[in-house]
Amino acid sequence: MKPLSEQLREAIATARMTRYELSKRSGVSQSSLSKFVLGQRPGLSFDAMDRIGRVLELRLTWKRSRTPPDPERWNS
Numbered sequence: 001m002k003p004l005s006e007q008l009r010e011a012i013a014t015a016r017m018t019r020y021e022l023s024k025r026s027g028v029s030q031s032s033l034s035k036f037v038l039g040q041r042p043g044l045s046f047d048a049m050d051r052i053g054r055v056l057e058l059r060l061t062w063k064r065s066r067t068p069p070d071p072e073r074w075n076s
Contacts, residue, residue, distance in 0.1 A: 009037050011056050026051040 002010075012022055019037060023030040028048045035041035044052075046060075053060050 003039075004043075005037055005039050008052070011058060012037070015056050017056075022052065022055055025055045028052055 012019060015022075019033050020030055022028075023033050026033075026048070028044065028051060032041065032044060032048070033052070036044050049060055052058075
């Protein structure tokens with residue numbers, strides 16, 4: 001499976017939307033969004049991903065793993 005940042009980059013391209021436009025429509029800062037898409041930031045909050053998903057008309061799914069996710073990572 002591709003990293004989430006790569007999947008998001010592809011979804012933005014498919015939507016023919018700029019990161020700037022996605023930032024404005026989702027309320028996620030352009031800096032955070034760009035850093036995540038470029039792999040310079042490990043993650044975004046679940047709320048931020050949900051807002052991005054709504055703008056791009058995507059549904060987020062959570063794949064369970066043996067180890068629960070680190071809550072600190074989602075509060076970045």
